[in-house]
Amino acid sequence: xxxxxxxxxxxxxxxxxxxxxxxxxxxxxxxxxxxxxxxxxxxxxxxxxxxxxxxxxxxxxxxxxxxxxxxxxxxxxxxxxxxxxxxxxxxxxxxxxxxxxxxxxxxxxxxxxxxxxxxxxxxxxxxxxxxxxxxxxxxxxxxxxxxxxxxxxxxxxxxxxxxxxxxxxxxxxxxxxxxxxxxxxxxxxxxxxxxxxxxxxxxxxxxxxxxxxxxxxxxxxxxxxxxxxxxxxxxxxxxxxxxxxxxxxxxxxxxxxxxxxxxxxxxxxxxxxxxxxxxxxxxxxxxxxxxxxxxxxxxxxxxxxxxxxxxxxxxxxxxxxxxxxxxxxxxxxxxxxxxxxxxxxxxxxxxxxxxxxxxxxxxxxxxxxxxxxxxxxxxxxxxx
Amino acid sequence: xxxxxxxxxxxxxxxxxxxxxxxxxxxxxxxxxxxxxxxxxxxxxxxxxxxxxxxxxxxxxxxxxxxxxxxxxxxxxxxxxxxxxxxxxxxxxxxxxxxxxxxxxxxxxxxxxxxxxxxxxxxxxxxxxxxxxxxxxxxxxxxxxxxxxxxxxxxxxxxxxxxxxxxxxxxxxxxxxxxxxxxxxxxxxxxxxxxxxxxxxxxxxxxxxxxxxxxxxxxx
Numbered sequence: 001x002x003x004x005x006x007x008x009x010x011x012x013x014x015x016x017x018x019x020x021x022x023x024x025x026x027x028x029x030x031x032x033x034x035x036x037x038x039x040x041x042x043x044x045x046x047x048x049x050x051x052x053x054x055x056x057x058x059x060x061x062x063x064x065x066x067x068x069x070x071x072x073x074x075x076x077x078x079x080x081x082x083x084x085x086x087x088x089x090x091x092x093x094x095x096x097x098x099x100x101x102x103x104x105x106x107x108x109x110x111x112x113x114x115x116x117x118x119x120x121x122x123x124x125x126x127x128x129x130x131x132x133x134x135x136x137x138x139x140x141x142x143x144x145x146x147x148x149x150x151x152x153x154x155x156x157x158x159x160x161x162x163x164x165x166x167x168x169x170x171x172x173x174x175x176x177x178x179x180x181x182x183x184x185x186x187x188x189x190x191x192x193x194x195x196x197x198x199x200x201x202x203x204x205x206x207x208x209x210x211x212x213x214x215x216x217x218x219x220x221x222x223x224x225x226x227x228x229x230x231x232x233x234x235x236x237x238x239x240x241x242x243x244x245x246x247x248x249x250x251x252x253x254x255x256x257x258x259x260x261x262x263x264x265x266x267x268x269x270x271x272x273x274x275x276x277x278x279x280x281x282x283x284x285x286x287x288x289x290x291x292x293x294x295x296x297x298x299x300x301x302x303x304x305x306x307x308x309x310x311x312x313x314x315x316x317x318x319x320x321x322x323x324x325x326x327x328x329x330x331x332x333x334x335x336x337x338x339x340x341x342x343x344x345x346x347x348x349x350x351x352x353x354x355x356x357x358x359x360x361x362x363x364x365x366x367x368x369x370x371x372x373x374x375x376x377x378x379x380x381x382x383x384x
Numbered sequence: 385x386x387x388x389x390x391x392x393x394x395x396x397x398x399x400x401x402x403x404x405x406x407x408x409x410x411x412x413x414x415x416x417x418x419x420x421x422x423x424x425x426x427x428x429x430x431x432x433x434x435x436x437x438x439x440x441x442x443x444x445x446x447x448x449x450x451x452x453x454x455x456x457x458x459x460x461x462x463x464x465x466x467x468x469x470x471x472x473x474x475x476x477x478x479x480x481x482x483x484x485x486x487x488x489x490x491x492x493x494x495x496x497x498x499x500x501x502x503x504x505x506x507x508x509x510x511x512x513x514x515x516x517x518x519x520x521x522x523x524x525x526x527x528x529x530x531x532x533x534x535x536x537x538x539x540x541x542x543x544x545x546x547x548x549x550x551x552x553x554x555x556x557x558x559x560x561x562x563x564x565x566x567x568x569x570x571x572x573x574x575x576x577x578x579x580x581x582x583x584x585x586x587x588x589x590x591x592x593x594x595x596x597x598x599x600x601x602x603x604x
Contacts, residue, residue, distance in 0.1 A: 111537035147569045147576075148448045148473050154565065155480065158558040162487040166494065169549055196525040197533055236442050265522055265536050348422070349441050 060335050063318070069311035073337035078303055081137065081290050091137060092290040095282065098126075102274040106267065107197065114266075119273050126277060130240045133287045139302065140340050143237035143286040153241035155352065160244050164251060171252075193265050200264045201271035205323060208272070213327040215254055216320040227362040228253060233316065234350035236343040238306060242284035247359055280323040296336070300325045303338040310339035311347065394475035395468070396449065396574045402463040402585055411456040411465065414585050418446055431455055445580050445590070448473050448573045454581075465581060474569055480562035488552030488559070495550025 057067035065071055072078060081091040102122070106114060131145070138144055192200060219229035232246035244251070282289075283305040291301055304319040318335040321328050328334035341347065350358070402411070408431050419426045419435055421444050426435035437450040446452075452469035522536045583590055 107531075107533055109534070111534050114534075142443050146442065146447060147565075147572055149442045151473065151477050151480075151562075151565050151569065154558075154561060158480075158484060158561070161554045161558060162484060162491070165554070166487075166491060193522050194525060196527045265524075267533070267536060347441060349439055351439050 057312070057314070060318075061332055063314045063335075065307075065315050065318075065335055065337075066312055068313050069315075069339070069341050071307055071310050071312050071315045071335075071337055071339045073307075073335065075293075075296065075336055078338050079139075079288060081288050083137075087137070088290070091288065092292075094133075095278075095289055095291060095295060099275070099278040102278050103198075103271060106270045106274050111267075114270055116270075119270055119277075123277055126281070127240050130281065130285060130287065134239060134285065137288055138286050139288040140237075140286065142340060143239065145237075145239045145286065149237070149239065150241075152352065153239060153245060156244040156246070157241050159248060160251060164248055164255075167248075167252065168255075197265065197268050197271060200268035201275065204264055204268060204272035205275050209322060209324045210327060211256065212254060212322045213320050213331075215256065216322070217331075217333070219250070219253075220317050220320070223366060224363070225253070227359045227366070230344070230362070231350050231355040231358045233309060234344050234348065234355075235309065236347045236349055238284045238286055238302060238309065238342070240281060240285050243281075245355070247355055249359055276323050283322065296325070297329075298326060299323060300328075304328075304334070304336065306339045306342065307335050307337050309342040311341050311343055312339070315339065393478050393570075394471050396471065396577070397466075397468045398574060398578055399464055399466040400578060400581055400585075402465065405458060405461060405463045406456070406585065407458070408456045411463065411585060412454075414587065415454065415581070418580070418584065421446075431457060446577070448569070449577060465585065467577075467581070469577065471573070474566065474573070477562060477566040477569055480566075481559035484555045484559040484562065488555030491550050491552045491555060498550065 057064040058073060059065075060073060065073055081088055109118075134145055192203065195203070215225075216229075219225040228247050228250040232250060235242050235245055279299045282302050283300055285302050287302070289302075291303070295301070296303070300319065300321040300323060304321070304325055307315045308319040310316065315335060315337075318333050319325065319328055320333055325334055343349075406414070408428075412428055412433055415433070419433075421437070422441055423438040424435060424440070424444075424446075425438075426433060428434075433454045435446075435452060435454075437444065437446060440447040440450060449469035449471045450473075452467060455466045457464050457466065524533060524535060580590065582588075
């Protein structure tokens with residue numbers, strides 16, 4: 001049973017107010033909305049859970065998903081790879097094969113090859129390959145990469161490699177960690193280096209992910225952080241470099257990690273990086289895969305992340321993970337599904353200059369409004 | 385402002401002879417969907433259509449060319465579409481290498497400054513303490529030894545790392561990438577837009593025709 005059916009089943013009392021439960025077989029929950037087809041705006045609950053009036057959406061956990069914009073919920077309703085057996089084979093096995101190949105490579109590569117520069121080149125080549133896959137088998141035609149989008153995305157990636165990396169030398173996570181360690185004279189947790197390599201890699205990945213999850217969730221729940229993250233939510237399609245699109249402050253904040261507090265063997269960092277590359281990259285990608293069940297249970301997928309980027313407000317407050325989805329499952333923010341219509345303000349594209357200034361202009365506006373609100377409160381005296 | 389030759393960087397002019405003669409009204413009617421998009425304003429004066437797009441969506445077929453004019457001329461029983469399009473995106477991409485070359489130079493300057501600062505300070509005791517810590521031998525777990533993972537090598541690259549931190553290499557590579565992107569875009573985009581005009585005027589549907597929301601509603 002998929003997570004969403006479980007979530008909805010747990011909340012069946014609420015769903016039942018708008019949808020008529022037909023049967024529950026133990027494997028699938030079947031219910032249909034008692035609405036005319038024209039009213040069924042909520043998408044994709046297929047044979048399991050179909051259609052709830054667009055103004056109401058569907059209750060998933062403690063939230064209503066799909067009230068503002070179409071979102072497909074439930075794995076059973078997500079599109080499959082179309083085409084012949086070879087295409088099916090490639091797009092079913094590509095993700096796990098690449099993951100295991102990369103893990104094997106970093107595990108056994110001689111020390112002369114197992115260095116950061118190799119990882120960077122593998123990362124670049126992998127992204128070029130994925131661009132090719134976007135061309136061959138796009139998830140949505142409306143997300144197809146154009147020259148302008150490609151150039152814009154590369155601009156943000158380039159900022160990350162130049163301007164941000166310059167700033168990181170002075171105030172990045174590693175610098176902060178070093179400062180904390182020096183001031184308290186802490187020794188690192190050196191016993192970690194004695195653990196098996198794959199355990200170390202898993203720990204690095206999960207520690208970093210845990211920090212990212214809460215930072216990302218904080219960005220969606222606290223206004224000062226949100227205004228740094230909001231520009232990233234103005235993207236209207238997912239392509240492999242879209243992860244870099246956003247205000248540099250946000251990219252700096254999301255890149256902060258606490259993994260540096262612990263000592264690990266360098267190879268373990270490379271293995272953890274391979275996990276990030278072979279899983280995290282698929283967050284923003286326009287490729288249709290038949291992702292295996294175990295993968296989508298453990299890892300964040302394009303499907304999850306498209307729900308997070310949808311035009312539906314409540315859907316954006318879900319799936320905060322980067323590489324893993326398990327923290328979302330643990331903390332009740334996971335919505336299994338997918339969406340095509342992405343963005344904010346009905347899909348308005350945010351230009352580069354606005355992306356750069358947004359946190360400052362919005363921050364100024366918010367402070368001004370708050371100040372004006374206080375002034376009004378003090379000048380408006382209650383009637384006696 | 386007229387800047388002959390230089391304006392070829394961001395301006396695209398071209399013409400297209402239509403397969404079947406079309407009146408101006410019919411031709412502009414067929415092209416109309418290209419201008420029924422978010423942030424687009426246009427006006428038709430006689431045989432000329434002038435348009436302007438403010439921040440078009442990624443999915444807009446004319447996203448690269450945000451200003452321009454189209455003219456349909458009927459001559460000797462044949463119709464011809466001529467167009468003159470302006471692309472701030474192409475201009476920005478043309479200038480991007482300069483920005484990244486500047487970043488590269490700034491990185492070198494910062495590196496030089498940091499180097500002189502370190503030299504002025506002299507070697508501190510901290511470094512030797514650190515290297516002592518780093519010299520500690522790292523042993524693999526028995527499971528990894530059994531599985532055949534290579535022994536870890538002692539790190540010997542502190543200075544290289546410092547140099548890498550202030551290397552202009554990334555900025556220079558990116559400047560080259562933008563130069564290549566510009567050349568690619570300058571050749572590809574005029575070809576694509578001509579093809580879009582031809583398809584629209586011939587009534588051939590584009591693969592991305594139709595808004596996703598309309599398609600989604602059709603499916604319901």
